[in-house]
Amino acid sequence: MRVFVAGATGAIGRQLLPLLSSTGHETIGLAGSYGAAVEVELLGGEVAMADALDAGALSLAVKDSAPDAVVHLLTAIPGKISPRRMSRDVAWTNRLRTEGTRNLLYAAELAGAKHIITEGFAGIYEPNKWIPATEVAPLWRNPPRQFAPMFAALRSLEERTRQADGLVLRVGELYGPGTIYSARGSFVCEVRAGKMPIIGTGDGIFSFTHVHDAATAIVAALNSDARGVLNIVDDEPAPVREWLPILAELLGAPPPKQMPVALAKLVGGGPGMALMNHRRGADNTLARRTLDWAPKYSSWRQGFAAELPHAAHP
Template sequence: MRVFVAGATGVIGSRLVPLLLSTGHDVIGLARSQDAGAGLERLGADVVHADALDHAAMRHAVRVAAPDAVVHLLTAIPARIDPRRLSRDFAQTNRLRTQGTINLVDAAAQTGAKRVITLGSASVYEPNGPDPATEDVPFWHRPPKEFIPVLDALRELEALTAEAGGLVLRVGHLYGPGTIYARNGSFLHQVQSRNVPIVGQGTGTFSFTHIDDAARAIVAALETTADGALNVVDDEPAQVGEWLPVLADLLDVPPPVHIPVQMARSAFGSWGVAFMTELRGADNTNAKRVLDWSPKYPSWRQGFEAELAHPGSP
């Protein structure tokens, strides 16, 4: 299968491209710079150069690539995010999830690509439910103001993917090389500096996804005709009050301190507080069944241990 990967040099794309090549697929990676393209070519992928936000350029790039499938992994998330300025920090990613998706699905339709796979989020469900959210649970109805543009962009991405008959893979909090949870990542630096407290009782529930598990799910999805959306997350959603102390212990730093919600709101804003106290985990049952996929790291515990206790482990 000829697979066009937009976002081929990102944290998931950098794991996906070699995996696709090793399983016999032909890969065409989208690159904006010559340097990024050279890296893909060394792996054995073909490269096309275009700006994903340029409609005409994307139509030309995909036409030249003539793919059977298009995979949309494009984001522009900063290495460090200010929760009080979330809408600012996600502005370019929101454009890639809206106009970028329009350009990609239009180009895919023009060239007759039979498969469209996009990357969504499993961290957007209506909070405070009793169980991890299945894909049928609605998105957050009244999120903090800073999160509204991000959520609107994800809704549009999903609607555009559905119109194209494609599949959205809703990933959890990504960890592994190149992410904020990598040993040199911004979040770990904050934990090591003791700048990440447990807010209130630490009741925000996270579902994690290792980048290798996300890449493996994409490869599995290419072999199916599944549409709609699937949660690609590990088997163990966990509250901040549970996983953050484990992370601190792996980094050999003291346990995080607890601070009241009001104090956190003045320091981190309403989104920062919601992020740490209200997020809802996700259920991966459907992804396992539909994709015949299971995570390499069933729990973030195993994944964090592999990445942080033994640096450089795959």
Template sequence: MRVLVAGATGVVGRALLPLLTSVGHEVTALSRTPRQGTVVADALDRSALHRAVREAAPDAVVHLLTAIPAEVNPRRLARDFALTNRLRTEGTRNLYEAARDAGATKVVAQGLAYAYDPEGEGPATEDAPLWRRPPRQFAPVLAALRELEERTTDAGGTVLRLGHLYGPGSSYAADGSFVRQVRAGKVPLVGGGGSVFSFTHAHDAATAVVAALDKPHTGPLNIVDDTPVPLRDWLPELARMLDAPAPKAAPAVLARMAVGGWGVAFMSKLRGADNARARLSLDWRPRYPVWREGFAAELNGTSDGTQG
């Protein structure tokens, strides 16, 4: 199968390309800069994108386009995600139009598994509603995600709702921004640390993409590990892994002044996700079913995110 990967230089893309090649796909990356094995276009430039996709002549398109800064200010989330939001709306429209015109018959897109409404019991399945009244800074991000999912579903494609992404190049990598902050003792337990995190290693995200290309599933699937875990449990353990100071407690009302409403919600309200449907629909299993194992491998340098 000829596969065009848009967003090939991101955390998932870098793990995905060698996997696709190893299973026999003919891979082309979409890039804004020329390099070997790429077609060149900006996804927001409709004409250039149509030319590039026509040149690649893909059977399938993988949509991983984002432009997330290495460090995100939770008080300015809407600003920091403005370009990513455009890529998920305008870019998605342009990419899928170009894919259809080039004859592609399959699309797979990257979504988020931590946008579920926090009012609910246990890990969320794909049938659970997304956040009904999101924090103000998260609202445009969620709106863009909804549009991406609608366009992907209308195209008969699969949306892989990824959890908190870790692995090489992520903020949770050994040299990532979040880990640096934990080492410095700058990540507190806000509002009791009640957020439930479902993590996804980059390798597991990549294997899910490979599986989705061969399956007929339409709509969203949660691509997360098997063990949703509250922040109050995993953050202190991560600090111990790093030999860093134990995180201090911070009341939500005080934290709001520093990190805003979205920062408080991120630390205290998020809901974990259930991966049972992805296991059944894609015959997919995470290499790292427990976040602790994945983080240990990542921090010890024994995970490169590419090996099968």
């Protein structure tokens, strides 16, 4: 199968291209710059040059690639995000999830691609700390103001994917190479410096996904007829109060301090408090059954330990 990957040089894309090649697929990676083109070639893919926000150029690039499948992993998330300025920090990613998705799926239709797979986010569900969300659970209706544009962009991406009879893979909090949870990632650096507190009771539930597990899920999806939405997360959703101290201990960092909600609102604003106390975990049962897929790291515990054995002394 010829697979066109938009976002080929991102954290998931760097895992996906070699995996596709090793499983017999021909890969084409979208590149918007010379540096990205070189990286695509090093990852074993053919290069398609275009800007995802240039509809004409993108349509030509996809058509010339003659793909059987199109995978949308386009993001432009900075290495460090401020919850207080979330709407600013993810503004470019929001455009890629709205304009970029429209352009890419239109190009895929013109090129006759049969498989459409897009990257969603499993942290989009209406808060409920007791029950991990299945794919039919309601989405967060009134997220913090700074999150609202991101959630609107994700909803737009999912709606366009459904209209194209494609599959949305809602990945969890990504960790591994190229993420904020890598040995030199911004979140790990904050934890190592003792600057990442537990806000309030730390009840927010995180579902994690290793970037390689996200890539294997994409390969499994290409070999299936799955459509709609699937949660691609590990087996152990966990509250911040549980996983953050374990991460700190692994890093040889000071135990996270406790920060009252009122103080957190003054320091980091409401968005940070919402993440730490209201986020909902996700359930991967349907993805396991539908794709015959399982994460290599069934828990963030094993994944963090594997990724960060020397993180205390980078």
